[in-house]
Amino acid sequence: MVSRPAYEPPTASADGPPARHTGTIIAGCLAVCLAQIGLVLPAAINGVIQRSLQTSGAELTWISDAFLVPAAVLALTFGVLGDLYGRKKLLVGGALLAAVGYAVSATSDSAAQLITGQALSGIGAAALFPASLAVITASTPTPAARARALASWTTALSLGALIAPLLSGAVVEHTSFRWAFAATGVLALAAAAAAWLLTGESSAPEGRSLDWPGQITIGLALLALLYGIIQGPSDGWGSAPVVLSLVAAAVLLAAFIRVENSSASPMLRLELFRIPAFAASAAMAVIGMFGFLGGAYDLSIRLGVIQHQSPLQSAVPFLVIQGITPFIWPLLVRLLHSVGPGPMLVTGFMSLAVAQLWLREVPIHETGLVPLLGPLVLNGVGFGLVVAAITAAAVNVVPPSLTGMASATTSLVRDLGQTLGPAVVGAVALGLATSRLTDGLAGAGLTPAEHGTATAVLEAGGPIALHTAELGPLSAKLSPFTERALADGYNAGLVLTAVACVVAAAIAAVFLGVRARGGDEGRKPEARTAEAEGVRP
Structure with a gap:
């Protein structure tokens, strides 16, 4: 079954003149850029954080997921608050709360404090993700304008993911990881000021x-x-x-x-899921974003923890991935307006799946950029296509009065998928690595005392702690075993993320189709409305 977008012709705009529309789009893009910076920030410096704070594998996962969990848990809540009291207020308040969280992270001297700061910043991001999308969709009711605005929003999101590793890698290369969080806090204050000065207010309190x-x-x-x-x-x-x-x-x-x-x-009208395109978009967002961010987390552990690369070296591959979307922005606009989300999603998810499997085949001892370029470029292309199309597929099939709810739901399921990525990949990889090491230490040629030390570190902190522990000559003996065990574990995680991306591509093919829309269909509003799908505004 293939579902098409349902648009209503614009009536009166609540956002004022075109200049205000432009300001709203700029502020919304800055907000989502900030939120995405926070999401990606730890990726390039996971290794430095682990060594600086001596974190366990679970604590390292929580440092990333402490940001993602509230972003997923509170997305619907903030979607309701934005509809009731205004999305501009959420943009300003979310950015300010994020700044507070970054201040806590910047002064942290323990994993617990860093996790707390990440959680506060994640609550701010929980407001920024749906509010930024909702203000943009509310100010662009026509298909052409919305296609341009959604492509801009996607590009800003990708730009945030591009800035994050560059910022963290460059800063941490010369100073403490804490300064990366401090610099992001300054950006949060700038985003709050932009939202206050540029954004036109919008809301949709009816029935909320x-x-x-x-x-x-x-x-x-x-x-x-x-x-x-x-x-x-x-x-x-x-x-x-x-x-x-x-x-x-x-x-x-x-x-x-x-x-x-x-x-x-x-807070969530479940009948929205009677719209096949909306239900499919939600499923794809969870499964597909699990695949993408799970693979990105896997790559960050490979670079920073297993290979002990410097923060700046670890940042370069993420710059390649996230640098693709800004360059293909004109293409995203054209594809959204003339081709439609179905072919974009199938192509994007399959690109991500091939990238994960390709990365798995790169030997763990390869530390150069060239062997990684193929999977990195495929990841970047896939990410740009998927994020732009999955957002359009969700918000374009509901009545304008429900775009706030649709935006919040899209943010929730996307963030849930992104949160599950590091969590599930970490669980699978660490579980397999622990099993391999438990079995392998007996045949590693260790003395009884060395075996006892290694086992104690493994039981207390897991395989990552054993791989990074300073144990003198024992570390040299253990390094081949810990490296191989971690590589096998995280390679298994890449298989899992690739399968998830293939499943998401199949959902897109079935429910959204693989054929491009015709020229007239791409330029004109669709006749079928959401009411025909069983949903009333």
Whole structure:
């Protein structure tokens, strides 16, 4: 089944004259750029953070996911708040809260404080992601204008991911990792000022309420799910806290569905998922973004932790990946308007899948950029196509009055997928690496004392701690074993992310189609409306 966009002709604009529209788009792009910088920031400096704070594998995963978890958990909540009280307020408030979080991170002297700072910044990003998209879609009701604006939003998001490794790598090359967070805090203040001065206010309060039962159940469900996945490798999948958290996640998710079905003013109108294109977009966002960010996290561990590359060296591959989208911005505009999201998503997800498998085949001892160029370029092209098209596929099939809800839902499922990426890849990789090392240490030719030391470090901190520990001559003996075990573990993670991208491509092919739209269809609003799909504005 192939679903087409449903547009309504513009009536009166709430955002004022064209100059205000332009300012709104600029501010929205700055906001999502800031949010994406925070999301990608730790990637190039994971190795430095691990060595500076002596973190375990689980703590290293939490440093990335402490930002992503609130971004996923609170996306719908902030979507409602933006609809009720105005998206401009969310842009300003989210940027300011992010600045506070970066100040906490910049002064951290422990993994716990850094995780706390990341969580505060993630709450700010939870407001910025949906609000930035909602203000842009609200100010561009026509297909052509929206295509240009969504391409700009995607480019800004990719630009943030481009700036992050350059910023963190360059700063940390010459000083502490803390200064990378301090510099991002300054950017957050600049984004808050831009949002205050440039953004036109928009809202859609009709039929919206805070729906506290829905907010609480979905928030706790996602938090319980992610806790169980992240802590599984270190605590044990059969441990009481992990099992209880996964069971609680299932129960709370069922409760959320029941609450939303019975609520007079739900935070998420579940009938939106009766629109095939919207439901497919949500599924693709979770699965596909899991594949993309899981692969990016895998690459960051390869470069910074396994290979011990410098922050600037680790940043270069991410610059290649994220540098593609700004260069193909005109192409994204044309494709969104004339080809449609279906072919873009199929091509993008398949590019990501091939990139992950290609990266897996690059030997772990290869530290140069040239052997990685092929998978890096494919990753960049795939990311640009996917993010632009998946956003358009979701927000273009709902009535204008529901674009705020659709934007928040898109942010939630995208951020959930991105959060699951490092969590699941880390769980699979660390679990496999631990098993390999547990079996392999017995045949490593170690003395009983050396074996006891290695086993104690492995049990206390996991395979990453054993690989990076300063144990004198013992480290030299262990290095081939720890490197191979970690490489095998994270290569298994790449297979998992590639399969996820193939599944997302299949969903896009079935529900959105693989054929390009005709010229007239690409230029004119569609006749079919969301009401025909069973959804009323």
